[in-house]
Amino acid sequence: MRAEVDRIAEPWGERTPYGPGTPWPVRVDSYLEPGVTDGDVEAWVPTASVLHSNGDAMDVAVAGGRIVGVRGSARDRVNHGRLGPKDLFGWQANRSRDRLTTPLVRRDGRLEPCDWDTALGTIVDRSKDLVETYGPGSIGFYTSGQLFLEEYYTLAVIARAGIGTNHIDGNTRLCTATAAEALKETFGCDGQPASYADVDHADVIALFGHNMAETQPVLWMRVLDRLAGDEPPRLVCVDPRPTRVARHAAVHLAPRAGTNVALLNALLHEIIRMDRIDRAFVDAHTVGFDELAARVADCTPRWAAGICDVPAAAVTEAAEVLGDARRLLSTVLQGVYQSHQATAAAVQVNNLQLIRGMLGRPGCGVLQMNGQPSAQNTRECGADGDLPGFRNWENDAHVADLARVWNVEPTDIPSHTAPTPAMQIFRYAEQGSIRMLWISGTNPAVSLPELERVRGILRRDGLFTVVQDLYLTETARFADVVLPAATWAEKTGTFTNADRTVHLSERAVEPPGDARPDLDIWLEYARWMDFRDKDGRPLVGWHDPESAFEAWQECSRGRPCDYTGLTYDRLRATGGIQWPCTDEKPEGTDRLYTDGVSWAAPDACETYGRDLVTGASVSETEYRALNPHGRAVLKAAEYLPLHEATNDEYPLQLTTGRTLYHFHTRTKTGRSPQLRAAAPDVWVEISAAEARRHQVAEGDLVEVTSPRGSVRGRLRVTGIRDGMVFLPFHYGYWDTPGGAGPGEDGGRAANETTVTDWDPVSKQPLFKTAAARLTLIERGDGAVSPAPTTTASAPVDPAAAPPTTGGPAALARQSTGEPGGERS
Amino acid sequence: MSAVPVVLRALYEGERTMERKLLETAARDAAEHEVHHVAVDLARWSHEHAERLAEAAEPYGLRLPRSAEDPPATDDRGERAARALDDPRPGLSLLNDLRELHLAATGNSLDWEMLAQAAQAEKDTPLLDLATACHPQTLRQMRWTNTMIKTLSPQLLSRAGTPSPDA
Numbered sequence: 001m002r003a004e005v006d007r008i009a010e011p012w013g014e015r016t017p018y019g020p021g022t023p024w025p026v027r028v029d030s031y032l033e034p035g036v037t038d039g040d041v042e043a044w045v046p047t048a049s050v051l052h053s054n055g056d057a058m059d060v061a062v063a064g065g066r067i068v069g070v071r072g073s074a075r076d077r078v079n080h081g082r083l084g085p086k087d088l089f090g091w092q093a094n095r096s097r098d099r100l101t102t103p104l105v106r107r108d109g110r111l112e113p114c115d116w117d118t119a120l121g122t123i124v125d126r127s128k129d130l131v132e133t134y135g136p137g138s139i140g141f142y143t144s145g146q147l148f149l150e151e152y153y154t155l156a157v158i159a160r161a162g163i164g165t166n167h168i169d170g171n172t173r174l175c176t177a178t179a180a181e182a183l184k185e186t187f188g189c190d191g192q193p194a195s196y197a198d199v200d201h202a203d204v205i206a207l208f209g210h211n212m213a214e215t216q217p218v219l220w221m222r223v224l225d226r227l228a229g230d231e232p233p234r235l236v237c238v239d240p241r242p243t244r245v246a247r248h249a250a251v252h253l254a255p256r257a258g259t260n261v262a263l264l265n266a267l268l269h270e271i272i273r274m275d276r277i278d279r280a281f282v283d284a285h286t287v288g289f290d291e292l293a294a295r296v297a298d299c300t301p302r303w304a305a306g307i308c309d310v311p312a313a314a315v316t317e318a319a320e321v322l323g324d325a326r327r328l329l330s331t332v333l334q335g336v337y338q339s340h341q342a343t344a345a346a347v348q349v350n351n352l353q354l355i356r357g358m359l360g361r362p363g364c365g366v367l368q369m370n371g372q373p374s375a376q377n378t379r380e381c382g383a384d385g386d387l388p389g390f391r392n393w394e395n396d397a398h399v400a401d402l403a404r405v406w407n408v409e410p411t412d413i414p415s416h417t418a419p420t421p422a423m424q425i426f427r428y429a430e431q432g433s434i435r436m437l438w439i440s441g442t443n444p445a446v447s448l449p450e451l452e453r454v455r456g457i458l459r460r461d462g463l464f465t466v467v468q469d470l471y472l473t474e475t476a477r478f479a480d481v482v483l484p485a486a487t488w489a490e491k492t493g494t495f496t497n498a499d500r501t502v503h504l505s506e507r508a509v510e511p512p513g514d515a516r517p518d519l520d521i522w523l524e525y526a527r528w529m530d531f532r533d534k535d536g537r538p539l540v541g542w543h544d545p546e547s548a549f550e551a552w553q554e555c556s557r558g559r560p561c562d563y564t565g566l567t568y569d570r571l572r573a574t575g576g577i578q579w580p581c582t583d584e585k586p587e588g589t590d591r592l593y594t595d596g597v598s599w600a601a602p603d604a605c606e607t608y609g610r611d612l613v614t615g616a617s618v619s620e621t622e623y624r625a626l627n628p629h630g631r632a633v634l635k636a637a638e639y640l641p642l643h644e645a646t647n648d649e650y651p652l653q654l655t656t657g658r659t660l661y662h663f664h665t666r667t668k669t670g671r672s673p674q675l676r677a678a679a680p681d682v683w684v685e686i687s688a689a690e691a692r693r694h695q696v697a698e699g700d701l702v703e704v705t706s707p708r709g710s711v712r713g714r715l716r717v718t719g720i721r722d723g724m725v726f727l728p729f730h731y732g733y734w735d736t737p738g739g740a741g742p743g744e745d746g747g748r749a750a751n752e753t754t755v756t757d758w759d760p761v762s763k764q765p766l767f768k769t770a771a772a773r774l775t776l777i778e779r780g781d782g783a784v785s786p787a788p789t790t791t792a793s794a795p796v797d798p799a800a801a802p803p804t805t806g807g808p809a810a811l812a813r814q815s816t817g818e819p820g821g822e823r824s
Numbered sequence: 825m826s827a828v829p830v831v832l833r834a835l836y837e838g839e840r841t842m843e844r845k846l847l848e849t850a851a852r853d854a855a856e857h858e859v860h861h862v863a864v865d866l867a868r869w870s871h872e873h874a875e876r877l878a879e880a881a882e883p884y885g886l887r888l889p890r891s892a893e894d895p896p897a898t899d900d901r902g903e904r905a906a907r908a909l910d911d912p913r914p915g916l917s918l919l920n921d922l923r924e925l926h927l928a929a930t931g932n933s934l935d936w937e938m939l940a941q942a943a944q945a946e947k948d949t950p951l952l953d954l955a956t957a958c959h960p961q962t963l964r965q966m967r968w969t970n971t972m973i974k975t976l977s978p979q980l981l982s983r984a985g986t987p988s989p990d991a
Contacts, residue, residue, distance in 0.1 A: 617971045640865055
C-alpha cells in the first residue's frame with residue numbers, strides 16, 4: 001500500500017479486498033496540514049464527519065488551540081479507519097476567516113453588529129408579541145440536518161411545548177423525508193432496518209437512485225473492496241447518469257426521469273411471474289400481497305419499457321439478478337426521494353425485499369439512506385414533521401406519554417393535525433400567516449426549489465427572520481437577526497448516521513469570537529422566554545450537552561429509538577454504537593426486524609399511513625382492519641405521469657444532483673481549498689447525441705432555462721441518458737458579486753430552475769422533474785468545463801478535459817491496521 | 825325497465841363536474857402547490873370514470889358524449905359567491921374550494937354505491953366490475969379533500985390567519 005495518495009485524484013484510495021462474511025480490513029486515512037507532524041499534535045479529539053450521512057468516525061488533531069488535521073478511527077464500525085475527501089479536507093472551513101463572530105441586527109435596512117443581549121432581546125420581544133397577538137401558529141422553525149441530537153431535542157421541546165407551534169421542520173425534508181415516510185408506510189414506524197455490515201455479506205446489492213460512490217464514498221469503498229475480493233456481489237444500478245456505481249453494475253437501468261414507480265412495478269411483476277417469492281415469509285410477516293400482485297399484474301417489462309425508455313430485456317435481466325439473490329441488500333437515495341412519486345417508489349423497494357423474504361439477516365435488508373449527517377436525529381427528536389421518539393400524533397396515548405415526559409398537559413402539544421412540513425411552512429410565510437421564521441444551520445436561499453420565489457418570501461416585510469449559521473450565507477443576507485453559531489469540534493454533542501450508529505463529537509477548540517453552540521443559544525432563548533412546565537418548573541430543565549442527552553434518553557425510553565443504554569462515557573470508550581441500545585442490549589442492535597416486524601401494531605405504530613398517490617391520511621379504524629397483528633404492509637401504487645412534461649419550448653428533462661467534492665450548498669466544502677479546486681464552479685451536463693442536436697460542445701458556455709429561471713455554466717458532455725440535462729445543486733452566490741442571488745452573469749444556483757412541487761406523501765420537494773431548454777451563450781474556444789473527471793461527470797471523450805487532481809496539497813496518508821470491534 | 829340509466833347519467837354528469845371542479849381548483853389555487861398538483865392528478869380519475877360510464881351506458885341505449893377533451897366551463901360562480909365562508913382572506917376561499925370538491929365527491933360516491941347495488945340486483949357483472957374499479961378512487965378523492973381541510977384549517981382559520989393591520 002502506498003504511503004500517500006492524492007485523494008482528489010483517487011477519491012476512494014487504495015483497495016483492501018475481502019470476501020463474503022469476513023471482516024472489512026482496516027485502512028487508516030489521515031491528513032495533517034503542511035508542516036505539521038504527528039509529534040506536533042497535542043490532542044486527538046473524537047468526532048465524526050458532518051459532510052454526509054455516512055457517519056465516518058475520526059479524530060481531529062489539535063495543536064496550539066487550532067485544528068491541524070484529521071485521522072480516521074480504526075476501531076469504528078462504520079469506516080474501519082477510512083475517510084473520504086470531504087472528511088480529509090472539509091475541516092479547514094471551520095477556521096475560515098469569514099466566520100461570523102458576532103450577532104447582527106438589521107437597522108435601516110442594513111445588518112449591523114450587536115451584542116448577544118440585543119440580538120436575543122429583539123427575538124424574544126418579537127416572539128412574545130406574535131404569540132400574544134396572532135397565537136403560536138404565527139411562529140415557525142426551520143432547522144438543519146447538520147446539528148446535534150441535543151440541539152434538535154431542545155429545539156423540539158421549545159417549539160412544540162414552549163411556543164406551542166406545529167410549524168417545525170428540518171431541511172432534512174429535502175433529503176430524508178421520503179426515507180422516513182417509506183419506512184413508516186411499510187413497517188408502521190421509522191427506523192433503518194439494515195446495517196452497513198450487510199455489505200460484507202450480500203451477494204446482490206441493488207442501488208436505486210443512489211450514487212453511493214459520491215454521496216457516501218466510504219460505504220462505496222466497502223463495496224469496492226468486496227468487488228475486488230473473492231465471490232464479489234453483483235450490482236444492480238438504477239440511475240440516468242453514468243455513475244461509478246453504474247460502471248460496476250451487472251445491470252444498469254437508466255430510466256426517464258419520473259418513472260421509478262413504473263420501473264419498480266415491472267420488477268415486482270417479473271419477480272412474481274418467475275415465482276421468486278418467499279411465501280412463508282410473506283404469509284408470516286406481511287399483509288397486502290394480493291393487492292400488490294393485482295396492482296402489478298399488467299406491469300410487464302414491455303409496458304415499463306415504453307414509459308421508462310429502457311429495454312424490456314434489461315428489466316427482465318435486472319429482475320432475474322434480484323430474483324436469484326440469496327442475500328439481497330437494496331439501497332435508495334435521492335434519485336427516488338427527490339423524484340416524482342417519491343414515497344410510492346421507495347415503498348416498492350421495501351416490497352421487493354419483503355416478497356423475497358430478504359430482511360433481518362446478514363446481507364439481507366434495505367437501507368433507505370439519508371442525505372445529511374444528523375438527519376436521523378431530526379426525525380427521532382421531533383425537530384421535523386414527527387413527534388419525538390417516533391410517537392404517533394394521531395394516537396392520544398402517544399401524545400399523553402410525551403406530555404408526561406415533558407410534564408405538560410397533552411393539550412399543550414399541538415397534535416390536532418400533522419406537523420407542518422417545510423414547504424408548507426414557507427407557503428404559510430408567503431401567504432402571511434407565519435410571521436416569524438427561525439432558520440438554523442440551513443440555507444434555503446440556495447437549497448429550496450424555485451429560488452426567485454424563495455427570495456421573495458425571505459424579503460417579505462411581514463416576515464421576521466432569524467438566521468443562525470457559521471457564515472453570512474445567501475439566506476443570512478435576508479435576515480432581520482443573524483446569530484453566529486459554533487460548529488462541530490467547537491461544541492459537544494451526539495449524532496446518528498443512516499444505519500443508526502450514534503457517535504459522540506467532542507469540543508476540541510474554541511469557537512471564533514462570540515459564536516456560540518446552537519444548544520447554548522436555544523437554552524438561553526428558553527430562559528428568556530421563561531417557558532414553564534405544568535408545575536411551574538422550567539420546561540427545559542437541562543443546561544449542557546450531557547444533561548440534554550440524558551433528557552432525550554428519558555424521552556426515548558421504550559421507544560424504537562431507545563438510547564437508554566448509551567452514555568457519553570461509553571461512546572467515548574467504544575466509538576459508534578447502533579440504537580436501540582438498552583440495558584438488555586448494551587452492545588446496540590445491528591439489524592431491526594430479525595424476528596418479525598416490531599412496531600407496526602395499531603397501538604404502537606408511528607403512523608396509520610397515507611394514500612401513496614394523494615397523501616390522504618388512512619384512518620385509525622382502517623389501519624386496525626388492515627393490519628390488526630402489526631405486520632409489514634405491502635403497499636401498492638399506480639404509476640402517474642410526471643407533472644411537468646417536456647414540450648417544444650422545454651424539450652429536455654432537467655435533473656439536479658451532487659458531486660463527490662461538495663456538500664449541500666457548499667458553505668463548508670466551498671471554503672476548503674482542495675475541495676473548492678476540485679469542483680470550482682457550476683457546470684451543465686448533456687449526452688453526446690444531445691450536444692450534436694444542440695450544436696454545442698465541451699466547454700461552451702450554455703444557459704439552461706426552465707419556466708422559472710435559468711442557470712449558466714460550461715458544458716460537459718458525458719454518458720448521461722439522451723434527453724436529459726444535469727445541474728449540480730451546490731453552487732450559490734456567496735462567493736460571487738451577486739451575494740444572495742443572480743448577478744450580471746446570470747443564475748448559478750440550479751434551484752433557479754426547479755419546480756415547486758412535492759411528494760404528497762412525504763412532502764419532500766422534487767428536484768429531478770422539471771422541463772428545460774438549453775441554449776448556447778458563447779463558444780468555449782478551448783475553455784474547459786469545471787466538472788470533475790473522476791466521477792459521474794467524467795467526459796465521454798477522456799481527452800476533452802485534463803484529469804481532476806489535487807497535487808501535493810491533496811496527498812493524504814493511508815496505512816493498514818488492526819481490525820476494530822465490528823460485529824456482523 | 826330498470827332505473828340504471830338514470831343513475832348512469834347522473835353519475836356521468838357528476839364525474840364530469842368533479843373533473844371540471846378539480847381543474848378549476850388547480851388553476852385558482854395554483855399557488856397552493858400541493859392542492860394544485862394533486863387536483864390535476866385526481867381530475868384524471870374522474871375523466872376516466874366518465875369515459876367508462878359512457879361506454880357502459882351504450883348497452884342501455886344511452887348516448888353520453890365520449891372523449892371530451894375540455895370539460896364544460898364553470899356554472900357555479902354564483903353558488904361559490906353565496907357561500908357564507910366566502911371571505912377576502914385567500915385561505916378561506918381555498919378551504920371553500922376543498923369543501924366543494926369533497927361534497928361533489930361524496931355525491932358521486934353515493935351514486936357509485938347505488939349503481940353497484942343495482943348491478944348486483946340485476947346480476948349485471950360488467951356494471952358491477954365498473955363500480956368496483958372506480959368507486960375506490962372516488963373514496964380516495966373524498967379522503968384527500970378531507971385530509972387537506974384537516975391539515976390547513978388550523979392555520980387558515982385561527983388568529984394566525986388574520987391579516988396584519990398594515991397588510
